[in-house]
Amino acid sequence: MRTTTKWLAAVAVGAMTIGGMTACSSSSGGDANSTKTLTYWASNQAPTIQGDQKVLKAELAKFTDETGIKVNIEVIPWTNLYNKILTAVSSGDGPDVLSIGNTWATSLQSSGAFVPFEGDALKAIGGKDKFVASSYATGGAEGKAPTSVPLYGLSYSMYYNTKMFKAAGIDTPPATWDEFVADAKKLTKDTDGDGQIDQWGVTMAGSSVSNNAHQAFVRGLQNGGALYDADGKPTFASDGEVKGIKQWVDLIGADKVVNPSDAESVNGSDMAATFADGKAAMFFDQAPGASLAARNFTDYAAAPVPMETADATGLLGTQSHVAGINLSIFKNTGNLSGSEKLVKFMTSVPAQQSLNKSFASIPVVTDAYDDPAFKTDAIKLKQEILKDHAQPMPLQVSEGQMETLVGTAIKNLLAQAAQGKDVSESDVKSALEDANSQMTASQ
Amino acid sequence: MTLNVLPPASTESGLPEEPQRSESAPLRPARKKKRPSLLPYGLIAPAALAELLIHLLPMVLGIWIAFITLNQLSIANWVDAPFVGFQNFVNGLNPNSSIGAEFYSALGRTIGFTIIVLAIAWSMGMLGAVLLTTSFRGRGILRTLFLVPYALPSYVGTIAWAFMFNRSDGAINHFLVDQLHLFGGDRPFWLLGGNSFWAIVIVTAWQMWPFAFLMLLAALQNIPGDVYEAAALDGASLWKQFTRITLPMIKPANAVLMLIMGLWIFNQFNVPFVLFGAASPKEATLISPLIYQQSFSNWNFGLGGAMSVLLLIVLLIASAFYIRMVLPKPKPGEED
Structure with a gap:
């Protein structure tokens, strides 16, 4: 009787411990399923979080159609975004792709937690020449491979x-x-x-x-x-x-x-x-x-x-300041090529045109300006400010x-x-x- | 009270109990009972393991962080962050530096804040509990109502207060200035300057008092009614009954309540964070939000860690002192 109880207890303890361990490992990701789905942390650009969700969902549905990769969108309010990124950096467990305020680019670059855009990675997202030069310069410290590329352009x-x-x-x-x-x-x-x-x-x-x-x-x-x-x-x-x-x-x-x-x-x-x-x-x-x-x-x-x-x-x-939102890829992503595809998609001409129209920001890709929507006085004013009267934050x-x-x-x-x-x-x-x-x- | 449930459990868990056994089984002394059973240890192992992982490990890590340089350069690979000894303590706790001066003024302010809130919350809880021990029509409704601030998620309640404290269209200024015509028509700020301290006092007391109420109500109901009847017959006034009967009889529960609430209030974070955002006004900076600001806004986890360690030491000393001085000591027969 006593032995039976002991055995029962041992089995129970063992089962609980193993249960705990599997619970841990399943949350850390990296399995076959996660490569099919990307997680994207978006910043709040629309008047409400729901507004952002709606715009991004519609746009990224096109991405899923093109590539078969699903994107799980999380829109994060500005008051939390910096801390969430920091937590992700320290734990190594974060999204695949994320939006950052471009003024943080250098700070975040120094953490070493993001994929530098050089060589193949830069080629995979479509090269640097498609971007507006002043916006591209906000991607990180001078003389280093940037760890973020521009997504939306803004200026005061x-x-x-x-x-x-x-x-x-x-x-x-x-x-x-x-x-x-x-x-x-x-x-x-x-x-x-x-x-x-x-x-x-x-x-x-x-x-x-x-x-x-x-x-x-x-x-x-x-x-x-x-x-x-x-x-x-x-x-x-x-x-x-x-x-x-x-x-x-x-x-x-x-x-x-x-x-x-x-x-x-x-x-x-x-x-x-x-x-x-x-x-x-x-x-x-x-x-x-x-x-x-x-x-x-x-x-x-x-x-x-x-x-x-x-x-x-x-x-x-x-x-x-040369204001704007940049995109980064988290180094711990389980799906680098999928993440690169997403960055390429978000910085493509059609996505730039539709997203910047929705968010009242200005495109960071030169060819996107062909659209008459970006030839208005207000947009021209922002372009002039960015060209002649804006400096990157330190x-x-x-x-x-x-x-x-x-x-x-x-x-x-x-x-x-x-x-x-x-x-x-x-x-x-x-x-x-x-x-x-x-x-x-x-x- | 709930405090007395622990001791009996240990006697059934197989621990030796010398006097009883030697009387009932004189022929087979000591052999069987000396063999320790692994079962109890097996049963508490998962809980002990979980406790270790959830509480002790982060605490040890937090102390470790105080001795390393942990910032944006080292956070991605924090295991290899450089060890700097007591440098963080020197930087953060030197009263002549601006960071140190801020820390000590926040510490002093937090102690004052704790005493004020504890006094208000306890008094309100006590008043509510005394009023609701006697039975009358509608008592159940009042009891439920009193618990609302405690049942409401902290953030939700505080956001509502943030709207009420708003200077231009908040309910509080509307009531004080537009209805009562106080302050000469000049709207005071509640979320800036000196008043912001009172804003966090009010919201914290509002959130804490139902807990005091609940615990004191339970304690009061353990006092037999005939004690009061006897006292009344002897001509004791209500105040005398309160100070001579009620307070002494609920002392054990009361002492624990004060300790728990004091620690909670001292570590207050949610209320200032929701009311003021990441940076509290100077006049209302408590210690936990300050540590948060150093750690998460300034990316200086080492400094935040050093401040936390000092805070931990202060609280440990205060708690130990309190437990020795105030908490009832077990009577000789009950010692375990």
Whole structure:
């Protein structure tokens, strides 16, 4: 009896252990079935996650028809994407193909977890010559084989409400920062006479760390500063940066042309909503077209982001970073050739035309511009900005960390300004010095 | 209370029990009972193995991470990440560096936060439990209702609070400013600046108090009613009954409740993360979100690991001290 019980127990223990082990191994993938199906992590480009799902599902059905490879699409919100990628890198268990913000390209390249596009891999996706050169340059650090290729092209421009401009007697959009602030003051007013301002000159997402970092980059360069020096050392508190970031914070503080409540706003998409509701007249954004269309809002136009002087060129004439979404292949993919086929498909002319139309972004493949949809003024404006007035975000390994530290510092400065505290130039400087010291301490 | 279920189990699991055996089987001393059976070990092996994998291994890994340089360069192959000794502790915990200063201010703030939330949640739970021990019409409905914040997924509840705290169209400012005309018509911020600390206090207390309520209710129901009757006959006031009967009689349950809740509150992460995103306002940065920020936003896992280790030590010392001082000691006869 006792022996029987012992045996039973032993068998039970053994069964449970083996059960546990098989459960582990089946989740790690790599078996025959997984080669037929690819997992693709997509970034959120449409107004909603469901919108992205719908667009990508329709497009990738064509890919499945062509190749017989199924694609499992997961659309990941921007707030999670970076962390999810990081987790995938550390565990080695991730998607086959993934979208990344192109400003992360160098940081992610340094992890060594992604397939470099050179030699056969580059040939398999159709070579580098099909891409727009400035977008292709965002794929990784200079002098190294890129680990990502462009997918959607974006750039900041200024969107303004044409009706409000007309009502305020403003004929042309502001070209310089001074004109921009002056116009914003004209547009900030109490329209219904209840003593409360209900129409603001500008709207921003003050708690969005990445939006803040982009502004630090552009406003800093316009004022002759830079986030890194020529040797790649962080210089967040350089004079030009301090001046540029002070201009941005002053929009809430000294100039009072932004609703203080905007300092709470975490998502960039809040700006398009505020703008479409007629609560603000201007904002800087990359591709709000789809969000505005979803709200049936059409009374707007796009113009270049204002500069210090109307004719600024070179670094002083920066209006945007070379923004966009890139595609990478995870090194641990069980199906490299299938993944390469997917990247080739996504960067083919027909897919570029249809996807960029859906997401209101611009193609990164030269031949895709034949489509009349990409010959409109708005698209031409973005192309011109990318050609003459855009610089890639610093191609530094620590770029991701810089965005967090500088973006958070600006978030806190905006919060102070929103609560009615004076934010002086020395406040800005000390906040940036603080961020800079965290950067050097953790190198 | 549920605390007393453990000791009897060990007597049936084949462990030697000297006095009983020697009386009942005097002719065959010690031989049979000394042979240890493998069965109990076999039975707990899967659980022990799972415990090892799920709890201990990650903990050991977390401590290891504090001693290596783990960032985007080394994360893909973290087994080979360079060992740097105490460098992460020096960088992260030096009070003169900006990172260290942030850590210590967050630590102090978290201790204050824990005490305040614990006081609010416990008082509300106690009040609710005392009120609902007496039976009256609708008691069941109230009991269910009180548990809603605890039953709701943490994220869902906090997202609702985030909408309510919104400065321009949130329910809270609508009530305080538009209805009650407080603050002179000037809408306060709840998600920025000094008020953001109180925002996380309010939401955390709201989430925690039903747990206190539930545990205290169970404890209160173990107090026999005739004790109160006797006290009432002797002329004890309600307050006196509460302090002299209720509190001492629920002390064991209460002590454990405080410990568990204190640890939960100290490690609060979800609420600030949902309310503020990855970067909390300076005035409301608690220790767990700070570690998250160092690890996941700044890609500096070594530093995050060093902070976690220090936090672990602080909590271990505090818990050990608390357990020795406050938790009831087993009476001489019950020792195991």
